[in-house]
Amino acid sequence: MTGTLNIDIQKTKKSRVSEQDINDVPFGKCFSDHMFVAEYADGKWTKAQIMPYEDVPMSYGTSVFHYGQAIFEGMKAYKNEQGEVSLFRPLENFKRFNISAQRMAMPDVPEELFMAGLMDLIRLDSAWVPASETGSLYIRPFMISTDEAIGVKISDSYKFVIITCPAGKYYSDPIRVLVETNFYRAVKGGVGYVKAAGNYGRSLYPTKLAQQKGYQQVIWTDSETSSYFEESGTMNVMFVIGDKLLTPAVSDTILDGVTRKSVLALARDWGMTVEERKVSIKEVFEAIDKGNLKEVFGCGTAATIAHIVGIGYNGKDYDLPPVADRKFSTKVDETLRNIRKGKAEDKFNWMMKVM
Ligand SMILES: Cc1ncc(COP(=O)(O)O)c(C=O)c1O
Structure with a gap:
């Protein structure tokens, strides 16, 4: 044109x-x-x-x-x-x-x-x-x-x-996820960082297997070592450990989510410490053992925030803190909804008026 x-x-x-x-x-x-x-x-x-x-x-x-x-x-x-x-x-x-x-x-x-x-x-x-x-x-x-x-x-x-x-009423019930270490959503040098249709086709079989075991979604890990968290289903994943917000840094295997960016901007604006880096399975399970893991959630356009309340790894299931105790993700969810509905100040100029 x-x-x-x-x-x-x-x-x-x-x-x-x-x-x-x-x-x-x-x-x-x-x-x-x-x-x-x-x-x-x-x-x-x-x-x-x-x-x-x-x-x-x-x-x-x-x-x-x-x-x-x-x-x-x-x-x-x-x-x-x-x-x-x-x-x-x-x-x-x-x-x-x-x-x-x-x-x-x-x-x-x-x-x-x-x-x-x-x-x-x-x-x-x-x-x-x-x-x-x-x-x-x-x-x-x-x-x-x-x-x-x-x-x-x-x-x-x-x-x-x-x-x-x-x-209409898009809402995500809290989910239980399986840490996937046999199948991979994305590989180094591949197309995980883009929204290519094939990325979604390849994710269906591992997700079906996880669902047959009673989980709603998988948490993908890196294909080189199976030791770092990448994404959950078709959402970016975040962890609140102590008073820090942790999320895998974007890379060629992780989609640069718009919701992810927005959640991080709000967290920083509220004075929270944010770390974008590799997040290892080991550190998350150590935090679970010590009682330091406060919140785990997926974020994306579809659901905004999907609370992860259970996680399966190596044949064991772990319960995570109840949604009622999750201050950060609840506040972020509400704030994003309010900005979108014109009920909260849009201080970052995220909304573009159509009519
Ligand atoms: C693989 C994947 N990760 C993360 C996301 C979340 O991205 P966004 O917040 O831009 O919807 C999506 C959805 O688009 C996705 O398909």
Whole structure:
């Protein structure tokens, strides 16, 4: 796309928004009226348009189905009590999208295209943003390779698409996790630091095995030594030991989460000592033994904070402090929710108003 951006907007003839209670729909299954689509061909982005949500007829030979050039983002729009709609740190998702694109040999999406497509789409579908206390509109930008050809090579053509779905009462029950030392989510030199679709496919089998043993999620460890914590499921992981907040430093095996960044910024703002470094299994279990481990939680866009109340390692299960005693993660969860809903001061300028 060169010069000024021209997005063609075709509105749906009949909105489906009143057909369900958007404050109470199952997550991820109900898509809003419109979608944004742009196509990449001959070295440039073209055909930027917003159109009614529809299925795509595609050739079974389309390269994405075979070689996995597919990346995505996950972010949310929120509605405050005045009915205004805002996005939470969307430029962070935009930047990470292009980091993913680069690693997967896909074209960059220009900021103007990403942001204008996103803002126009959310404005048009603002009636789909739940107004409930914990509600939001989940936004899924993604890019796929679209060459119709079998044969491993970088595709010449792509589609960049944004779809959205209401997330009514998103809340995560406290979870029990299994420390995974046989399967790895990410390896040195791999793609763990980006949101490539294949990262999620490979995580399903180990997660299924953990669930069969009664855990909700796994905590991934490093593939070289199996001695350091990396992430939990599709969340960054944090530990409060004594009065310090510890989290694995971002690396090529750890996603640079937007929620992670925000939690760390709040913790530092509140005067807490924060350490971003390798966090060993050994030190965490020593802290459990000494009674110094106060809180363990996962953080990410979907749930914000997921309290981890039990951890399995080497055939033994350990109970962690109850949620009621967790001052830091409870405060951080509430503060982030309040900032997003316009009920607390946005001193870091994280919210971007859509309308
Ligand atoms: C592997 C992984 N880690 C961490 C996160 C949390 O990132 P964010 O806070 O940007 O949602 C996600 C979700 O996007 C993820 O998929």
